[in-house]
Amino acid sequence: MSAIRVRRGMRPAVVSIAATLLVTLSGCGGKHEKRDYAVPHSLCGIPVGSETLTSFLPGGRKLTTKQKLSDTWGMRCEVRVDSRLVAQTSLQWLADAPNTLYFVGRQNNSKLDHRADNGRFLYSGWEGFGETRNCTSEKLLGAHLFTAFQMESPDHQDADAMKQLITEFTNAVEKTDICKEGKPFPR
Template sequence: MRLLPLAAVTAAMVAAAAGCGDSAEREYAVPSSLCGTHIKAAALTPLLPPGMQVSVKRDDPVPDAITTCEVAVDKKVVLSVERERREPGAAARDIAVDQLSAHAPKSAAARTIAYTDSAAVSITRCAAQDVAEEDISTVIRVFEPGHKDESALKDLITECTAALKKSSPCEAKSG
């Protein structure tokens, strides 16, 4: 039997340990706002990958109707949030299945939220006497290399929906 020198054994163990651990780290601060919507950074953290820098970009492709927000890590979009004003009566589950091709989404908050491990949808109803009757949908999607996490998406969509409601998003009736 041949014995390996101690230095060779130590080098082999260090190399093996480096390969087994998660050497990638998050070098950026996790945002506490998604395009003007304040959220707890802890709600976003589990969905974001390691990387050097994060950026958040807002767009209004259809002013007063659709707003998008993209989160990129190292210039790769890993998460998007879209808000859309729509006709009343939309169902979160229907949007998840029809628009996001979600298979068997789970529901929460009296079925105004639907979510999977890579997408979530919520509906905010505007039906008070002094506001225009409409719904506002919020859609969150996670893209590779973002982390798919069903529980984290449920938490984030719940947080985004609560923040939206606090901002009084429903338009006053005209006339």
């Protein structure tokens, strides 16, 4: 092995560089903040794969969910960590909606570069949209039920994980009474 020789005049520079590296590397830990909360197995009553969801959630002390109804046609679930909105899921009945692409066209700023199951699922690294199978509401003009799972920050992106998340979420919605009975959302 050869020894690294440092000239006397370079010692302060080496110490300075080492100190800068230490400060820089310690600042990189922000994305791996500690979670004091348990990652939920469901969001507003709809089961989710907590292992898949974990990679998208930030550190913090407390996770809360709140269901919000827009009308009998739509419902969303807000996910907050320490009062900060971090994710949102949506269920939306749409009449005359031929596919997921039509549903996504109603969303703002969606840049979906992946598709699965012949376009049934459209997703990116931080948001996904899906169409349920056999979820039709005769009470709402024969509307079909669509799903969305959107992270509020694109800081962490993982297209494979989002595909799994929107697929699992949509499949779980298909097993609910909302789907099976074609129920409008309560006001």
